[in-house]
Amino acid sequence: xxxxxxxxxxxxxxxxxxxxxxxxxxxxxxxxxxxxxxxxxxxxxxxxxxxxxxxxxxxxxxxxxxxxxxxxxxxxxxxxxxxxxxxxxxxxxxxxxxxxxxxxxxxxxxxxxxxxxxxxxxxxxxxxxxxxxxxxxxxxxxxxxxxxxxxxxxxxxxxxxxxxxxxxxxxx
Amino acid sequence: xxxxxxxxxxxxxxxxxxxxxxxxxxxxxxxxxxxxxxxxxxxxxxxxxxxxxxxxxxxxxxxxxxxxxxxxxxxxxxxxxxxxxxxxxxxxxxxxxxxxxxxxxxxxxxxxxxxxxxxxxxxxxxxxxxxxxxxxxxxxxxxxxxxxxxxxxxxxxxxxxx
Numbered sequence: 001x002x003x004x005x006x007x008x009x010x011x012x013x014x015x016x017x018x019x020x021x022x023x024x025x026x027x028x029x030x031x032x033x034x035x036x037x038x039x040x041x042x043x044x045x046x047x048x049x050x051x052x053x054x055x056x057x058x059x060x061x062x063x064x065x066x067x068x069x070x071x072x073x074x075x076x077x078x079x080x081x082x083x084x085x086x087x088x089x090x091x092x093x094x095x096x097x098x099x100x101x102x103x104x105x106x107x108x109x110x111x112x113x114x115x116x117x118x119x120x121x122x123x124x125x126x127x128x129x130x131x132x133x134x135x136x137x138x139x140x141x142x143x144x145x146x147x148x149x150x151x152x153x154x155x156x157x158x159x160x161x162x163x164x165x166x167x168x169x170x171x172x
Numbered sequence: 173x174x175x176x177x178x179x180x181x182x183x184x185x186x187x188x189x190x191x192x193x194x195x196x197x198x199x200x201x202x203x204x205x206x207x208x209x210x211x212x213x214x215x216x217x218x219x220x221x222x223x224x225x226x227x228x229x230x231x232x233x234x235x236x237x238x239x240x241x242x243x244x245x246x247x248x249x250x251x252x253x254x255x256x257x258x259x260x261x262x263x264x265x266x267x268x269x270x271x272x273x274x275x276x277x278x279x280x281x282x283x284x285x286x287x288x289x290x291x292x293x294x295x296x297x298x299x300x301x302x303x304x305x306x307x308x309x310x311x312x313x314x315x316x317x318x319x320x321x322x323x324x325x326x327x328x329x330x331x332x333x334x
Contacts (some may be wrong), residue, residue, distance in 0.1 A: 052295070068206070071214045
């Protein structure tokens, strides 16, 4: 289709669509009287339009109408699988995070067993310190004298006594 | 929302069916394609501008049909007689002598997007602007393609008419 054809087609279609002004329509018809090919194109276009008018929107079959009406009921999400919907999935995914956060936020409340174990470990540590204090005292005594040795061993003994007292209070 | 959907079905089911029928030329496939388009409409009902339901639905119906045509071409086992449903049998031959039946076949024989343009504009009587929206073309393209499509039909019509 060349440019000339395109121009014709545009004007013929505009004529059929009623979009051509009366003056332009008259001009086209006048041209057609001198141009047999244009005249034939216009006549054929009218014939096609008449044929097109016999076609109309087809009625959808009843089987399809029924199927289309049933779509909302059929597309309802299955309650079992609804649990995997994005909102629920997000909620479930957040559960471990909440647990971790609560664990981190909550104050540490040790169990009785943990307390007993801690006390035992403390006793061992202080016994070690007691021995270490005595040894250190001896070393200091040999180096700088009795006064400094008493200061070191004294502070260790005080700490051990204080711990023993607290443990007894807790046990009571 | 279900009430709105029912209104859309009532308003557009025949138009969508006609588009599918012309493009696919097979009643069962056209029915399936129309149903698929409405399922998509239902599933996307909250995301579509209510003012643009019709162009959206026609576009989705057409695209679904074109996908089916592509799959058909890929399927070498496809039975061609299945496609020519309207032209087989004595009753169909009789109907084919009538202009309307002939024209349906001629429209069905057009290439895309000419076929969709003729169906949407000349059969379904959508405005040029609506057709442009449905096919995602500009107005000038719609008019030009439609002129070409009509010219092809006119030439075919002149061949069969005395």
